[in-house]
Amino acid sequence: MDFILQRWNTRGLILKTTILNKEQGNRKIYDYAVLKRLLSFAKPYKGKFFLLIFLTLMVSILGPIRPAIIGWTIDNPVAEGNYxxxxxxxxxxxxxxxxxxxxxxxxxYLSGWLGQHVIRDIRIQLYRHLLKLKLKFFDRTPIGRLVTRNVSDIETLADVFSQGFAAIISDLLQIIIILAIMFWTDWRLTLVTLSTFPLLIIATYVFKEKVKSSFNAVRNAVSNLNSFVQEHITGMNIVQIFSAEKKEFGKFNDINNEHLQANLRSVLYYSVYFPVAEFIQATGIALIIWYGGRGVIFEQFQPGVLISFILYVGMFFRPVRLIADRFNTLQMGVVSTERIMKLLDNNDFITDEGDHVPEKIDGNVEFKNVWFAYNEGEDVLKDINFKVAHGESCALVGATGAGKSSIINLLNRFYDINEGEILVDGTSVKDYDLASLRENIGVVMQDVFLFSGSIRENIRLGNTDITDKQIEDAAKLVGADKFIEKLPGGFDYDVMERGATLSVGQRQLISFVRVMVYNPKIIVLDEATSSVDTETEELIQSAIEKMMKGRTSIVIAHRLSTIKHADKIIVLDKGEIKEVGNHDELLSKDGFYTQLHKMQYKEVV
Known part of the structure; x- marks a missing residue:
C-alpha cells in the first residue's frame, strides 16, 4: 500500500508529502520488527512482563463469566423461587x-509501571547516545527535533504498554471468550448478535486508517512547533533587533494552525466513529430483543439466556470499538519507535579506540599535512603543517572562513581529519584516550555557554573531584574572584540560563576559571576578547597572560594587538597557511599579515 509520510519544513510553512510505495506485507513485517525491538527493552523486567500477561488473561476471563452466571441465576434459582x-x-x-x-x-498499575520504566531506560540510552555523536550531527539537526525525540516520542511509548500492547491482547482474548460462550449457549442468538458486526468492522477499519493519518500529522506538527519555538526563543534578541515580531508571529501562527487542524481532524473522526459504533451496537441489541423476545414468548429460549445475550452484546462491542483506538496507539508507538531507533542507529561517533593515557603531557602540538572538509569535496583546511613547542604561544589570524576555528576543533577531536596527522607530544590524537586528551586541552570559546545553576556548578560541571578550594584558587588566578564575591551568594549565585544575568566579560572570566580548575597543559583561546569593551579586555588579557604562563597556547584573535607578543603567528587564507613568523617578522615581509594590519589600523607601513 502507499505509506504517506508528511513532513513540515523547519519554518512550518511548506507541507512536504513524500509517498513511499511499499507492499502491505512488507510494511507489516517492518512494523513487527520495530515492535519486537521496542519489546526488547522490557527484557530487564521480564518477570513483571509475564505477570502482566497472566493478569491480562485473568481480566479477559473474569469479565465474560458474569453474564453467564446472571442468566443461569435468572433461569434457575429465580425461576424456581430458591432464595x-x-x-x-x-x-x-x-x-x-x-x-x-x-x-x-x-x-x-503494572502496565503503567512497566511503560514508565521502559521509557526511562530508553530516554537514558538515547541521551547517552546523543552525547557520543559528532558535532557534525548537531550542526545539521534542529534542536527542537531532538527535544521531540527525547520527550514527546518517548512519552508515546509508555502508551504502547499501558493502552496498546497489553490492552489489545486483553480485548482480543475477551472477544474470543465471549464468542465461545455465546456459541456454546445458543448459536442462533449468536448469529443474530453478529449480524451487525460487519458494519462495525468496516466503520472501525475506516476510523483506524483516518486516525492513524491524523496522528502522524499531529506528531509532525508537534515536532515543528518544538523546533520553531526553541529556535526563536533562543534567537529572540535577533527577532526584536530587526523588529520582526509580527512576521515571526505570523509564521508561528501558521504552524500552530496546522497543529490545530491536525488535532481537529482526529477529533472529527472520533466524534463520528463512536456515535456510529453506538448506533450499530444499539441496533444489535434491538435485534436480540426482537428475536430473543419472540423466542421467549414461544418458549424457544429461557429469559435468562436472553438477558445474558443482551449483556454480552455490550461486552462484545465495547472491545471491538476500543481496539481500533488501541491499534492506533500501537501504530503511533511504532512510528515513534522508528524515529527513536533511527536516532539510536546513527553511529556517527568520534571513535574512542585510543588507550594512550600519559602521566604527564608537555604540550607539544604538531599538524602534519592535514586536510579537512565538513562536507565532502569542500576542503576548509588544505595541507596544514605547523608545530607549537611546549610553553610556546601561537596565534592564528586570517579573514572569516580562513579555517582558524577548524584547527581548534580538530585538535580537540570534535571532528576527525580527512588526511594527515595531528600529534600531541609525538603521539597521534587518535591514539589518545579521548577523555584524557580533552582534559589536557583547555578551550575558551568566543561564545561562552553557561547552564542554569550556580557559578560553582558551572565551573565544576558535575566533576566531584574538583574541590571548592580549587575553584576559588582558579578564580583568584584569573581575577574573577573580585566580581564573584560581589554577587549575592558569591559562587552560589544563580547565573540563569545561558548566563543571562552576567555580562559578556563576566561569563568569559567564569569560562577561564572552568578551564583552569583542570590545570590543562594546552590552552586554546577562540577569539576570547572579541565581544568585550576595552576595560574588560584589559582584565581578560591579564587573565589570559596568567593562564598561558608555562603552557602551550593557541590563540585565535581578530584584534592583532592582542597577539603581537605571540612567539609564532600563523596567517591563514582560504584554508591554507600563507605566512608564519612573529609580529615584526611578518610586518617586514609586507604580505598577508601586513595587509591585515593595515586594514585594522588604517595606517601605511
Missing part, C-alpha cells in the same frame, strides 16, 4: 467482582 441458591449466586458474583477489581487494579 438460598439465589443468595449463594449473588455472593459468587460479588466474589468475582472483587477478584476482578483486584486483578484489574494490578493489571493497570
Amino acid at each position: 438460598e441458591l439465589l443468595v449463594q449466586m449473588i455472593l459468587i458474583l460479588l466474589g468475582l467482582l472483587i477478584f476482578q477489581f483486584i486483578a484489574q487494579y494490578f493489571h493497570t
Whole structure:
C-alpha cells in the first residue's frame, strides 16, 4: 500500500508529502520488527512482563463469566423461587467482582509501571547516545527535533504498554471468550448478535486508517512547533533587533494552525466513529430483543439466556470499538519507535579506540599535512603543517572562513581529519584516550555557554573531584574572584540560563576559571576578547597572560594587538597557511599579515 509520510519544513510553512510505495506485507513485517525491538527493552523486567500477561488473561476471563452466571441465576434459582441458591449466586458474583477489581487494579498499575520504566531506560540510552555523536550531527539537526525525540516520542511509548500492547491482547482474548460462550449457549442468538458486526468492522477499519493519518500529522506538527519555538526563543534578541515580531508571529501562527487542524481532524473522526459504533451496537441489541423476545414468548429460549445475550452484546462491542483506538496507539508507538531507533542507529561517533593515557603531557602540538572538509569535496583546511613547542604561544589570524576555528576543533577531536596527522607530544590524537586528551586541552570559546545553576556548578560541571578550594584558587588566578564575591551568594549565585544575568566579560572570566580548575597543559583561546569593551579586555588579557604562563597556547584573535607578543603567528587564507613568523617578522615581509594590519589600523607601513 502507499505509506504517506508528511513532513513540515523547519519554518512550518511548506507541507512536504513524500509517498513511499511499499507492499502491505512488507510494511507489516517492518512494523513487527520495530515492535519486537521496542519489546526488547522490557527484557530487564521480564518477570513483571509475564505477570502482566497472566493478569491480562485473568481480566479477559473474569469479565465474560458474569453474564453467564446472571442468566443461569435468572433461569434457575429465580425461576424456581430458591432464595438460598439465589443468595449463594449473588455472593459468587460479588466474589468475582472483587477478584476482578483486584486483578484489574494490578493489571493497570503494572502496565503503567512497566511503560514508565521502559521509557526511562530508553530516554537514558538515547541521551547517552546523543552525547557520543559528532558535532557534525548537531550542526545539521534542529534542536527542537531532538527535544521531540527525547520527550514527546518517548512519552508515546509508555502508551504502547499501558493502552496498546497489553490492552489489545486483553480485548482480543475477551472477544474470543465471549464468542465461545455465546456459541456454546445458543448459536442462533449468536448469529443474530453478529449480524451487525460487519458494519462495525468496516466503520472501525475506516476510523483506524483516518486516525492513524491524523496522528502522524499531529506528531509532525508537534515536532515543528518544538523546533520553531526553541529556535526563536533562543534567537529572540535577533527577532526584536530587526523588529520582526509580527512576521515571526505570523509564521508561528501558521504552524500552530496546522497543529490545530491536525488535532481537529482526529477529533472529527472520533466524534463520528463512536456515535456510529453506538448506533450499530444499539441496533444489535434491538435485534436480540426482537428475536430473543419472540423466542421467549414461544418458549424457544429461557429469559435468562436472553438477558445474558443482551449483556454480552455490550461486552462484545465495547472491545471491538476500543481496539481500533488501541491499534492506533500501537501504530503511533511504532512510528515513534522508528524515529527513536533511527536516532539510536546513527553511529556517527568520534571513535574512542585510543588507550594512550600519559602521566604527564608537555604540550607539544604538531599538524602534519592535514586536510579537512565538513562536507565532502569542500576542503576548509588544505595541507596544514605547523608545530607549537611546549610553553610556546601561537596565534592564528586570517579573514572569516580562513579555517582558524577548524584547527581548534580538530585538535580537540570534535571532528576527525580527512588526511594527515595531528600529534600531541609525538603521539597521534587518535591514539589518545579521548577523555584524557580533552582534559589536557583547555578551550575558551568566543561564545561562552553557561547552564542554569550556580557559578560553582558551572565551573565544576558535575566533576566531584574538583574541590571548592580549587575553584576559588582558579578564580583568584584569573581575577574573577573580585566580581564573584560581589554577587549575592558569591559562587552560589544563580547565573540563569545561558548566563543571562552576567555580562559578556563576566561569563568569559567564569569560562577561564572552568578551564583552569583542570590545570590543562594546552590552552586554546577562540577569539576570547572579541565581544568585550576595552576595560574588560584589559582584565581578560591579564587573565589570559596568567593562564598561558608555562603552557602551550593557541590563540585565535581578530584584534592583532592582542597577539603581537605571540612567539609564532600563523596567517591563514582560504584554508591554507600563507605566512608564519612573529609580529615584526611578518610586518617586514609586507604580505598577508601586513595587509591585515593595515586594514585594522588604517595606517601605511
